[in-house]
Amino acid sequence: MTRWLLAVLLALTALAGPAAALDTDGLAERLGDDPVLVDPRSGIRIDQDAVLEAVEAAPVPTYVLLLPQRDVDSDESGIDGVLLRVVEALDDPRAVVVVVTDAGELQAGEGGSSGVEASALLDRIVQARSEQAFNGTALTAALVEFAEGVASGSQEGAERGVSGVDRQAVGVAGLIGVAIVGGGVLWLRSQRKVQREAPLTEDVISSGGW
Numbered sequence: 001m002t003r004w005l006l007a008v009l010l011a012l013t014a015l016a017g018p019a020a021a022l023d024t025d026g027l028a029e030r031l032g033d034d035p036v037l038v039d040p041r042s043g044i045r046i047d048q049d050a051v052l053e054a055v056e057a058a059p060v061p062t063y064v065l066l067l068p069q070r071d072v073d074s075d076e077s078g079i080d081g082v083l084l085r086v087v088e089a090l091d092d093p094r095a096v097v098v099v100v101t102d103a104g105e106l107q108a109g110e111g112g113s114s115g116v117e118a119s120a121l122l123d124r125i126v127q128a129r130s131e132q133a134f135n136g137t138a139l140t141a142a143l144v145e146f147a148e149g150v151a152s153g154s155q156e157g158a159e160r161g162v163s164g165v166d167r168q169a170v171g172v173a174g175l176i177g178v179a180i181v182g183g184g185v186l187w188l189r190s191q192r193k194v195q196r197e198a199p200l201t202e203d204v205i206s207s208g209g210w
Helices: 002-016 024-033 048-057 069-074 078-090 118-127 136-159 167-196
Strands: 036-038 062-067 096-101 106-110
Touching: 024 036, 024 062, 024 078, 036 048, 048 062, 048 136, 062 069, 062 078, 062 136, 069 078, 069 096, 078 096, 078 106, 096 118, 096 136, 106 118, 118 136
Parallel strands: 036 062, 062 096
Antiparallel strands: 096 106
């Protein structure tokens, strides 16, 4: 009886196939209306007004997507694949996107002609706050700082002539860059998870170091 039940379960699993991917086209469409998109099922809350104000002040289209960790885990491509597909679906080489989960996974990318090294910028911000607990207050501050960094980074990129490069060619290069960076971020992501396991006092949280 046990072997028969196991065989049935295995057959059902095979029929189910791989886990369904997130509807990144739909997410990209919603980002067009709401550049700071927080899934209502997320276990963490941010000051959306503060982040939105910072995002709207950026000179290039900048988007923040906060998702439940379980949704990202159910997508076989992980957070890097979700980010890549959202950037591609936005179809704007100037777009800068941050994807965050309520468990503290973060990744950023851009379409190729924003003038911003989005992933490197986000890594610097997160590493500077590595001693701070992951919560809504800390995440809000990090996202505001990221948006401000996008503003200065895009200006520097324009001065280097990035905006003058062919739109399509740069967009493809940017997407390839996101894919390449994704592999290197796996190690950093594991470090962030380890760092979040150490709860800190409210004094440290308010110190501004993550």
